[in-house]
Amino acid sequence: MSEEGKGPFRNTQHLLRMAGIFAVGILMFVVARAVLVPEGFGKYGHYRAPAIDDNAAKPLSFAGRAACAECHADVVEARAASKHARIGCEACHGALSKHAADPTKAKATKPVAATLCPVCHELNVARPKTIKQVNSAEHSGGEGCDSCHAPHAPEL
Amino acid sequence: MSDSPTDKNRREFLSTSVRYLLLTAVAAESWDYLVAGTPEAAPSYHAVKHWWAMAIDIEECIGCGNCVRACKTENNVPLDPWFFRTWVERYHVKNGEHPDVDSPNGGYDGFPEIYPADDGAKSFFVPKLCNHCAHSPCVQVCPVGATFESPDGVVLVDTSYCLGCRYCVQACPYGCRFINPKTMTVDKCSLCYHRITKGLTTACCETCPTGARMLGDLKNPKDPIHAFLRDHKIQVLKPQMATGSKAYYNGLDGSVR
Structure with missing residues (x-):
């Protein structure tokens, strides 16, 4: 066999054995990678590309x-x-x-004006002065805002 | 002239090449639409043609809490008063003093008045949400690639891949992330990705009565966000963190953290 051979290829069997081990190692890596890395991972970056569609598909x-x-x-x-x-x-x-x-x-349900309108229009010091604000208790005495103001066009 | 390709003259060769090149280009461009089958299924949204940002005008925010309520409805955020994808803070700053900041239930129920009208302080509301950083610290720390900056500039979470390790919750300098108690994965503002990819605006922008929030596409030259950024003095939160934040604030006071 090769052990008796001469020249640079006299130890082919060792080399072939090593090559076989390497081949098995590489095959295991390729198979493991295919199983473990999810589809589309790395297409755009270090993440699963289909996750973009998952996010876009929410109701x-x-x-x-x-x-x-x-x-x-x-x-x-x-x-x-x-x-x-x-x-x-x-x-x-x-x-x-x-x-x-x-x-x-x-x-659709009709909102209750007496509780809805103050959400934006109740007096509050942090509220910008550009929006009209009232103390609703003083302003209407608990009566619904929509008895005077039309909610879709509230200007009187 | 013989039929051998080597005998063709230069003019013929060039015209054939150009024809094939053009056909290849057309085929490549139309491939996705052909594969889709029906016009409804054809792709209408191209991520690389967008770069999303949020403009926030503090001078317009009235603290009504519509955005907080709309966000929780749209995105199934737990109603407990410590889970928020967006929330509103109230600042009350007396000259030279440490600012008082509160955010009762994140602004979900509005802001009951707790300050006197004439104490000489300045007071304002600051809406907060994920800043959708271009160089996001939360993305950098994720060990498995479950959060990422999408090609259109939105920081998204892959909930099917998230381990729930909480690294990103700690890494976010703006406190915009939390662990969803139902899924035990991280949850955060997705800039209503399911809406903006369909041509709608975010739930918070949809319900903001004053236009204090404005979703903008920086890659669309006709988007009004360009005028907003040009006409106002703009600042981002914690600019020293160099996160490439894309939540642009007008009227941001130095006391805001």
């Missing part, structure tokens, strides 16, 4: 004011000239993506 709660305007154009018109025009519908009416998807199933 919505707020439909957005554009969805409201599709059916409620009359309210958009009523608010157009008012200071409240820039407020999103769901800021007062709550999250209504279910209602936007199927108006017959999920109904």
Whole structure:
């Protein structure tokens, strides 16, 4: 065999054995890597690329004011000239993506003006002076704000 | 002229090459849309064409807490008063004194008045959320790559990969992360990634009555955020941390931490 051979290749068997061990090691590494590293890891950076899609796939709660305007154009018109025009519908009416998807199933509830309006308009020293503020107890004596002010266009 | 390709003249060779090059380019560009099958399934959002940021105008914030409530609804944040993806702080600063800061239930129930009207202090609200840093400390410490800066500039969490080791919770200089008690993985503002990729704004911006929060796409030259950043004196939180924060504040007082 090679042990009796001459020249640089006289110890081929040792080399072949080493090569075999290396080959098995590399194969184990490749298999382990394929099993352990999740799909898409490292595509954009040191993270799982499909995690971006996972984050994007979460369900919505707020439909957005554009969805409201599709059916409620009359309210958009009523608010157009008012200071409240820039407020999103769901800021007062709550999250209504279910209602936007199927108006017959999920109904919007009318907010209670006496408790809703003070959330923004109650006197508070930290509140910027640019927004109208009242002491609601003195201002209306507990009566609903909407008995004088129309919520969609509150200017009197 | 023979049929052998080597015998073709230069003009013919160039025109064929250009034709094939163009066809390859068109095929590469349309591949994703063709593979999708239907127009509805075709990709409409390209992350590399966006770079999201948040502009916050402290002078417009009225402390109503709409953003806090909307965020908890939209993102299923636990209602306990110590889990927040966004919250609002009230600052009360008397000249030369240490500022009084409070945030009752993160501003979820608004801010009941606790200060007298004329004590000579300045008082204002500061909305806070993840700053979506471009060089984020929380991303750097994650040992498994479960949190990352997305190609469109949003710091996201891979909840299926997070170990819940809490390194990132400690690394965030802005206190924007918490461990969700239901999943035991880290939770944080995702800049409503499920909304902004569909062309909607974030839940907090959607419900902010004064426009104190403004989601902006810095890669869109027509986005009003450019005018906002140009027309106001802008500061980020803790600029000395060099986090590349993308929450841009107007009217940020030096007392704010």
